[in-house]
Every structure is written in structure tokens, then in C-alpha cells.
Amino acid sequence: MPGLAGRMSTTIKAKISKMLDRAEDPAETLDYGYRKQQEHLQGVKKGIADVVTAKKRIQMQSKKLEEQVVKLDTQARQAISQNREDLARMALERKTAIQAELQGLDTQVTQLEQQQEQLIENEKRLRAKIEAFRTKKEVIKAQYSAAEAQVMISEAASGVGEEMADLGLAMQRAEEKTEDMKARANAVGELEQAGVFEDITQLEGGSSDIDRELAQLSQGAQVDEELAKMKAELGSGGDAPALGEGQK
Amino acid sequence: MIVRISGEGQFRLPDNDAERLNDLDNEAVAAVEAGDEDKFHSLFAEMLSLVENDGETIDHEELVESDVILPPRDVTFDEAAGEFTGDGLIPD
Numbered sequence: 001m002p003g004l005a006g007r008m009s010t011t012i013k014a015k016i017s018k019m020l021d022r023a024e025d026p027a028e029t030l031d032y033g034y035r036k037q038q039e040h041l042q043g044v045k046k047g048i049a050d051v052v053t054a055k056k057r058i059q060m061q062s063k064k065l066e067e068q069v070v071k072l073d074t075q076a077r078q079a080i081s082q083n084r085e086d087l088a089r090m091a092l093e094r095k096t097a098i099q100a101e102l103q104g105l106d107t108q109v110t111q112l113e114q115q116q117e118q119l120i121e122n123e124k125r126l127r128a129k130i131e132a133f134r135t136k137k138e139v140i141k142a143q144y145s146a147a148e149a150q151v152m153i154s155e156a157a158s159g160v161g162e163e164m165a166d167l168g169l170a171m172q173r174a175e176e177k178t179e180d181m182k183a184r185a186n187a188v189g190e191l192e193q194a195g196v197f198e199d200i201t202q203l204e205g206g207s208s209d210i211d212r213e214l215a216q217l218s219q220g221a222q223v224d225e226e227l228a229k230m231k232a233e234l235g236s237g238g239d240a241p242a243l244g245e246g247q248k
Numbered sequence: 249m250i251v252r253i254s255g256e257g258q259f260r261l262p263d264n265d266a267e268r269l270n271d272l273d274n275e276a277v278a279a280v281e282a283g284d285e286d287k288f289h290s291l292f293a294e295m296l297s298l299v300e301n302d303g304e305t306i307d308h309e310e311l312v313e314s315d316v317i318l319p320p321r322d323v324t325f326d327e328a329a330g331e332f333t334g335d336g337l338i339p340d
Contacts, residue, residue, distance in 0.1 A: 111322075118255050125257055128308030136311065159311025162252070166317070170255045173320065 026149035030137035033157055037130045040164055044126065047171045048119050054178040055112050061185040062105050069095050069102070076227075080234050088230065092223045101184065108181045115174045122167045129163045250306070251299050252314040253321065259303030266338075269298060269316070273336035280332045285325045292328070296321060 072095040079088035136156050140149050249261045251269070261269070272295045279287040295318060306312065316338050319331050331337065 122255060125308045129311060132309040132311055155313070156311045158313040162313055162317075166252065166254055170320065 026144075026146050026153060027141045029153055030141060030149075033153070033160075034130070034134055034137060037133060037160055037164070041123075041127060041130060044123050044167060044171070047175075048116070048123060051112070051116055051119065051171075051174045051178055054182065055109060055116065058105065058178075058181050058185050059109060062102060062109070065098055065102055065105075069098055072098070077230060077234060080227075080230055085227070085231075089223060089227055092226050092230075096222055096226075101187075105181065105185060108177065108184070112174065112177055112181065115170070115177065119167070119170055119174060122163075122170055126160075126163045126167055129160050133157070133160050249316070250312055250314045251303060252317045253296060253299060254317055255320045257308075258306040258310075258312065258314055259299050260306055261299060261303045265298060265302050269295060270336075270338045272298070273332070273338045276328075277332045277334070277336040280325075280329050288325060288328060288332070292319075292323070 072091045076088040076091040076095070079085070079091060133156055136152075140152050140156075144152060249263060249266045249269075250258055251261050252258045272291055276288055276291040276295070279291055299318065318337065319328065323331070
């Protein structure tokens with residue numbers, strides 16, 4: 001059978017037949033299988049916890065970036081008040097670029113949250129199946145001959161094994177998503193760090209590579225529009241007084 | 249016929265739905281081969297709703313192996329390209 005189904009069931013069957021070959025006593029096989037299932041369940045719990053932690057970290061990074069957006073906005077206003085349209089433009093370009101990235105991150109966090117809920121459901125299902133296996137193994141040990149037991153063990157173990165493999169796949173997808181988001185958040189973080197100016201006078205030197213990169217990233221039209229709006233609000237620079245609200 | 253929707257659990261599907269599922273599966277393979285992403289997603293959505301609507305949820309405690317495993321609901325077209333090949337998920 002090709003595809004996902006094929007790959008999964010082949011792996012499971014190989015593992016189970018290996019387990020059955022090794023064991024001489026079905027009772028031993030069953031106990032061993034159950035122990036392995038429980039170990040696996042522990043790993044699953046840890047995996048889910050890791051996804052949750054990674055998500056929280058990314059949310060924190062997003063929050064910091066949101067603060068940066070506010071700060072850049074303030075700096076743009078300050079620059080206009082000082083008749084430095086060039087600096088205001090630079091700040092707004094950075095702001096736009098960071099905002100675009102933030103939007104992407106938000107969407108990904110939402111998706112990850114859904115995946116996380118599904119993982120928790122999956123784990124519940126696996127736990128129920130392992131519990132069912134435990135009950136079944138006692139019945140098999142008590143009521144069946146060794147030959148009959150082999151067949152039943154194989155069936156029961158396949159049922160649990162498939163659930164494990166499926167959860168493994170779901171976990172892998174969630175982890176890949178987390179990695180992707182981490183990389184994305186870090187990239188924005190670096191842009192933000194390299195580009196942020198604590199003091200407006202630091203900007204005098206002109207633009208670095210990062211600035212040019214950001215300028216390319218950002219949508220010029222949006223920046224122009226916002227710049228015009230800000231200038232109008234602030235009475236097109238001139239001798240406008242320094243900002244009250246939003247200023248450090 | 250036992251069908252698993254990856255990440256969501258197992259369903260017991262009436263035998264007369266098996267043929268319908270197989271048809272959709274084959275059409276999905278054709279859509280993937282033709283590079284028709286929209287068509288694939290709509291066929292895959294149809295497969296999922298067939299299983300959900302006609303299928304009966306299997307208890308968590310029941311230990312059965314699936315005959316067919318459908319990829320996760322949010323499968324991407326690229327991922328699907330690896331699954332829906334040849335005979336598809338269901339061998340003819």
C-alpha cells in the first residue's frame with residue numbers, strides 16, 4: 001500500500017513481528033509491549049510540553065516586537081517635529097516591515113494552538129488504547145494458549161502501534177511548525193535589534209544595509225501615506241512642540 | 249472498512265462507501281498529477297466529509313488496525329504529492 005498508510009503500517013508490523021520473534025513466552029511479550037507503550041506515552045507528554053513552551057516563547061517575542069512598533073511610531077513623530085522627514089521615513093519603513101512579520105507570526109501562533117489542542121486529544125486517545133491493551137493482555141494471558149495468543153497480541157499491538165505512529169506524525173508536524181516560527185521570530189528580532197535607534201541622534205549617519213533591506217521589504221506607498229498623515233497631524237513639522245503622549 | 253483521519257482518530261465506514269472513497273482517492277491522485285491544487289483540496293475535503301458523515305466513530309478503547317489512513321486535515325499540496333501517487337491511499 002503506497003502513501004502514508006503504507007509507510008506507517010509497514011513500520012508497525014516490522015516492529016511487532018520483531019517483538020514477537022524475540023519472545024518465547026506470550027505473557028512476557030505482552031508485559032514488555034505494555035512497558036514500551038507507557039514509555040512512549042511519557043515521551044509524548046514531554047513532546048507536547050515542548051510545543052507549548054516554544055509557543056509561549058514566540059508569543060513573548062511577538063509582544064516585544066509590538067512594543068517596538070509603538071516606539072518606532074513615536075520616533076517617527078519626533079523626527080517630523082524636528083523637520084527630519086528622512087529619519088521619519090526610515091522609522092516608518094522599519095515599523096511597516098516589523099508589522100508585516102508580526103501578522104505572519106500571529107497567524108502561525110493560532111495554527112499552532114489548534115495543533116496543540118489536537119495533540120492533547122491524540123494523547124488522550126493513545127492513553128485509552130494503552131489502557132485497553134493492559135486489560136486485553138490480562139485476558140490473553142489467562143485464557144488463551146500460546147498459539148492463539150500470538151495472533152491476538154499482534155492485533156492488539158497493531159491497534160496501539162498505529163495510534164502511536166499517528167501521534168508521532170502529528171507531533172513531528174507541530175515541531176516543524178514551531179521551528180519555522182522560531183526562525184521567523186529570530187529573524188525579525190535581528191532586524192529589529194540592528195535597526196532600532198535608542199536615540200534619534202544616532203540616525204545621523206545614514207542608512208546601513210539593514211536599513212536598505214528594510215526599505216525594500218516595506219511597502220513604499222504605505223509609508224508615504226502614513227508619513228503624510230503624521231505630518232498633517234503634527235502641523236507638517238515646523239516648530240511643532242515636542243510630543244507629549246508617547247514620548248519617553 | 250476502518251478509516252483513520254490522521255490526527256483525529258478512527259471511523260467505521262459502511263462497505264458501500266468504500267467504492268466512493270476509492271473513486272475520490274483516484275480522482276485526487278489525478279488532480280495531484282495534473283498539479284491542480286484547488287481540485288485536490290476540494291476532493292480531499294469530500295473524502296473527509298464522507299468519512300465523518302457516514303462513518304461511525306470508533307471508541308478510544310477499541311484496538312483495531314485501519315484499512316486506510318487519510319492524511320491530516322491541513323495537509324499541504326506538496327505533502328499530498330507524496331501520498332496520493334499510483335493507486336492512491338487505497339490500492340485498487
